[in-house]
Each structure stands twice: as structure tokens, then as C-alpha cells.
Amino acid sequence: MNALAVEIPWGVLLAIKAVVILAVVPLGALVLGYTFLLKMMSHMQSRLGPMDPGGFHGWFQLIGDGIKFLQKEDIVPDEADRRVFALAPTVVVISTFLIFVVIPAGPRLQVANLDVGVFYALAVSSLSVIGVLMAGWASANKFALIGALRAAAQLIAYELPLLLAVVGVVIQAGTMSLQGIVSAQQDGAIFGWSGIGNPFILTQFVGFLLFLIAAQAELTQTPFDMPVAESELVAGYMVEYTGFRFLFFFIGEFGTATAFAALAATLFLGGWSIPGVHGTAADLLGPLVLVVKLMAVAFLMFWVRFTYPRLREDQLQALAWKVLIPIALVNVIITAIIKVAI
Amino acid sequence: MAKLPGLIGGLGITFKTMLKGAVTVQYPHEKEAPPTRARGVIALSEENCTSCMLCSRSCPDWCIYIEGHKEQRPPKREGGRPRSVNILDRFDIDYALCMYCGICVEVCPFDALFWSPEFEYSEPNIASLLHNKDRLGAWFATVPAPEPLEVGADSGKKK
Numbered sequence: 001m002n003a004l005a006v007e008i009p010w011g012v013l014l015a016i017k018a019v020v021i022l023a024v025v026p027l028g029a030l031v032l033g034y035t036f037l038l039k040m041m042s043h044m045q046s047r048l049g050p051m052d053p054g055g056f057h058g059w060f061q062l063i064g065d066g067i068k069f070l071q072k073e074d075i076v077p078d079e080a081d082r083r084v085f086a087l088a089p090t091v092v093v094i095s096t097f098l099i100f101v102v103i104p105a106g107p108r109l110q111v112a113n114l115d116v117g118v119f120y121a122l123a124v125s126s127l128s129v130i131g132v133l134m135a136g137w138a139s140a141n142k143f144a145l146i147g148a149l150r151a152a153a154q155l156i157a158y159e160l161p162l163l164l165a166v167v168g169v170v171i172q173a174g175t176m177s178l179q180g181i182v183s184a185q186q187d188g189a190i191f192g193w194s195g196i197g198n199p200f201i202l203t204q205f206v207g208f209l210l211f212l213i214a215a216q217a218e219l220t221q222t223p224f225d226m227p228v229a230e231s232e233l234v235a236g237y238m239v240e241y242t243g244f245r246f247l248f249f250f251i252g253e254f255g256t257a258t259a260f261a262a263l264a265a266t267l268f269l270g271g272w273s274i275p276g277v278h279g280t281a282a283d284l285l286g287p288l289v290l291v292v293k294l295m296a297v298a299f300l301m302f303w304v305r306f307t308y309p310r311l312r313e314d315q316l317q318a319l320a321w322k323v324l325i326p327i328a329l330v331n332v333i334i335t336a337i338i339k340v341a342i
Numbered sequence: 343m344a345k346l347p348g349l350i351g352g353l354g355i356t357f358k359t360m361l362k363g364a365v366t367v368q369y370p371h372e373k374e375a376p377p378t379r380a381r382g383v384i385a386l387s388e389e390n391c392t393s394c395m396l397c398s399r400s401c402p403d404w405c406i407y408i409e410g411h412k413e414q415r416p417p418k419r420e421g422g423r424p425r426s427v428n429i430l431d432r433f434d435i436d437y438a439l440c441m442y443c444g445i446c447v448e449v450c451p452f453d454a455l456f457w458s459p460e461f462e463y464s465e466p467n468i469a470s471l472l473h474n475k476d477r478l479g480a481w482f483a484t485v486p487a488p489e490p491l492e493v494g495a496d497s498g499k500k501k
Contacts, residue, residue, distance in 0.1 A: 042364075043359070043363075044356040044357075044359050044360045046359055046362065046363075046364055047364050048366060051368055303353060303356065304353070307353050307355075
């Protein structure tokens with residue numbers, strides 16, 4: 001019997017799960033925003049970033065920024081479609097919250113173990129497009145509208161390589177449940193050798209690269225940040241937003257980065273698992289292992305973000321349709337052939 | 343495909359830079375000495391000033407305010423005429439307007455205005471940036487000595 005098997009009434013359990021999900025997204029946004037946006041980017045530019053707020057290396061900076069946003073006036077443009085305008089940031093953030101529902105942090109630490117976990121995660125992650133379109137349309141601003149339409153075109157284009165990259169993993173694991181994919185990696189074997197299990201980053205390396213590139217585009221991060229290109233669209237669909245609504249977009253952006261990093265860690269790096277660790281130990285170590293893997297993936301994503309300049313709109317679309325999708329399709333076919341052959 | 347090596351090289355550059363450490367200075371905690379001839383602030387040598395108003399009139403921003411009056415002094419020689427002297431009452435520079443062009447320093451015929459490398463005189467209130475002749479005179483102590491002339495140069499003094 002598992003030591004953590006405590007009987008909790010379902011109502012309390014539901015409340016705990018809701019609180020955890022509500023806490024994880026802003027917390028993830030804070031941690032990633034601080035570690036990578038403030039600190040890593042600064043060091044890559046030969047500077048230190050914020051050093052004073054909070055005393056130790058400016059750790060309080062983002063929290064202070066958040067408090068500042070909360071104090072600001074909530075400005076709604078005269079011509080704006082008020083209801084849609086107010087609702088849009090919430091839609092974006094909700095899609096982030098929903099992804100975390102299926103990401104497992106331990107053998108039993110998961111809000112919901114859906115049989116179609118991967119499918120669900122990728123489906124709700126594209127909900128944010130609707131929020132972005134709502135924001136762009138309701139702002140009654142041409143920059144916002146252009147930004148939102150670019151975001152929509154880009155998210156749809158890169159949804160395909162994202163899905164196809166994951167298909168390889170699903171074929172190899174033989175399941176769409178994230179918990180199942182994790183245990184397939186923990187207990188799997190690479191062509192008969194089971195020393196370190198079978199983290200799919202080794203056997204699905206192409207898929208991993210495709211997933212990272214497509215996730216970068218889904219997050220509208222550089223080099224795929226045409227929708228929010230500040231030098232031509234100011235801030236794209238966010239241009240009319242102030243105060244806590246802007247804060248919502250910020251949390252959405254970095255929360256989704258956390259979610260995609262966690263998803264990539266789960267799909268390709270074995271998620272919460274360490275080869276050979278099972279039972280209660282896995283329950284306790286799980287969240288820590290997941291966070292370490294998540295940060296490693298996030299490092300890759302932000303490293304790319306802070307290195308490359310922006311792609312032009314047509315280059316961006318050409319990369320998705322002419323390069324990534326064919327590679328992803330070939331990857332799926334080869335994976336399927338090997339899966340059937342062995 | 344041909345661009346791949348460049349893309350990977352770019353990642354290498356940012357990674358190396360990240361490990362190298364910062365080149366910036368954490369200003370209020372540690373300070374960098376400005377170059378000795380830095381144009382930090384304009385200092386006034388009050389006894390050299392004859393309130394001729396040349397600096398004030400040549401200032402593109404009109405940020406120098408000068409007021410003065412004439413006084414009669416006793417003659418140098420017995421039976422001569424009394425001398426008239428210009429007394430400086432007010433010499434203010436509004437650093438909220440000043441654009442640090444240095445025309446006043448160039449135009450001063452009596453060596454009364456100098457560049458000083460001092461730069462820490464920011465104020466929370468814009469009106470406090472109007473500095474009077476006492477403050478400008480205090481900065482005169484921070485003016486570096488003129489650089490030595492080049493070898494063989496004409497010293498300009500009459501032999």
C-alpha cells in the first residue's frame with residue numbers, strides 16, 4: 001500500500017487541485033520570467049539585469065512589476081467592444097490553466113489522468129488563438145488587428161508540425177495518456193537495451209526538435225514573434241491593454257511557456273520519472289524531477305529566443321509548410337515502419 | 343540548410359557571452375570615473391567673470407541668467423578718474439534646459455567658465471536644477487588642470 005494513500009473527500013480534493021492549478025501557472029510564469037527573461041537574457045547581453053529589488057539578485061522585480069500592474073488604471077478604448085475586450089485576456093489565461101490539468105508530476109500526482117491526455121493538452125493549448133483574436137478584434141486598433149490575424153495564421157500553421165511531432169511519440173508509446181507515455185519511457189528499452197529506459201528524446205530526436213520549434217511559434221517568441229513585433233506593431237494584439245489585463249497576457253505568455261516546457265519534458269524527457277525509481281520515492285521526487293527537466297527544456301526555448309532575430313512573415317509561413325510539416329510527416333512514417341517492424 | 347552552421351554558431355556566441363560575466367557597472371554601488379575631460383557640468387570662476395553677457399547671449403537654450411551692476415572704485419593714481427567695475431549679482435544656469443553644447447565655455451573671453459567631469463547633481467524636482475553662482479563656483483574646485491602643451495607649441499605668453 002502506498003504511504004501517500006490518504007483518503008480525501010472528493011470535494012476537498014477538487015478544491016486542492018483547483019488551488020494547485022491556480023498557483024502553478026502564475027508561479028511558473030514568475031520563475032521562468034525571472035530566471036530566463038530577466039537574468040539569462042541579461043547575462044547573454046553582458047549585463048546583470050535587476051540586482052536591487054528584494055536584495056538577492058533582484059528576485060522581487062517581477063512580483064513588484066505585477067503589483068504595479070494591479071495598481072494601474074484599467075483603460076478601455078472608446079471604440080472597443082467592451083465585453084469581448086474584457087474577456088479576451090481571461091480566455092488566453094484559461095487555455096494555459098487547462099494544459100496543466102493533464103501534466104503528471106508523479107505516479108499519482110495529476111489533476112486528471114485522461115486517456116487522451118496529449119490530444120487534450122494540444123487541443124486546449126490552441127484555445128488561446130481565440131483569446132488573441134478576440135483581443136485583436138475588440139481593441140478597435142489596426143495594429144492589434146494585424147497582430148491578432150498574424151498570430152492566428154501562425155498558430156494554425158505551427159499547430160500541424162506540433163501535432164505531427166507528438167504523433168511519433170504516441171506511436172512509440174502506444175498510448176495517448178501522458179501517464180502512459182511517462183511509464184513507456186521509464187520502463188522502455190532502446191532496441192532491447194533498457195539501461196536508462198527509453199527517453200523519447202533519443203529515439204524521437206527529430207520530433208523533439210520539431211516540437212521545440214513549433215512550441216516557439218505557438219508561444220509567439222522570437223524568432224517567430226511577428227504577431228507582437230514591437231518595432232512595427234508596437235505590441236500586436238496587446239497594444240491597447242493596460243493594468244491587470246496586460247498582466248493576464250504576461251502570465252498567459254510565460255505560463256504557456258511553462259506548460260509547453262512541461263509538456264516537452266513529459267513527452268521527450270520522461271517527465272517525472274527517473275529510471276528505476278518507483279512507488280513512494282517516485283511520488284516524492286516526481287515534482288522535483290519534472291521541474292528540473294522543465295527548466296532544461298525552457299532553457300533551450302529561451303536560449304533560442306534570445307539569440308535569433310525575427311523571421312519575416314512569409315519566411316515564417318514557408319518554414320512551417322515547406323520544411324517542418326514534410327519532415328514531421330516523414331518522421332511519423334519512419335516511426336510507424338520501425339514500430340511495426342520490431 | 344546552408345544557414346545551419348551560422349545558426350548554431352549564433353547559439354554558441356550567446357552561450358559564451360552568458361558565461362563571461364557582465365561588462366556593466368552597478369551604478370549606485372560602484373562607480374566608474376568619467377574621463378577627465380568629460381562634459382559633466384559647467385563650473386564658474388566668479389572672480390574672472392566680468393558679466394559681459396557673451397555666454398548668456400550665445401546660449402542656444404537661453405539657460406544662463408546674468409544680472410550685474412556697475413560700481414565706482416577709487417582711482418589707482420592720485421588725481422585720476424574713479425574706475426567703474428562690473429559686479430556680478432546673479433549667475434544662474436538652468437540645467438533642466440542646458441543641452442551641454444559648451445558654446446558658453448568656448449565663447450567666454452575671460453576664462454570664467456569651465457567643463458567639470460562632475461555628474462551627480464540629479465534632482466527630484468525640475469526647478470531645483472537651476473543652480474546659482476555659489477553652486478557653480480563650488481564645482482570650480484573639480485575642474486581638472488589644463489593639459490600640458492605639446493612639445494614645441496607656442497605657449498601664447500609674451501616673452
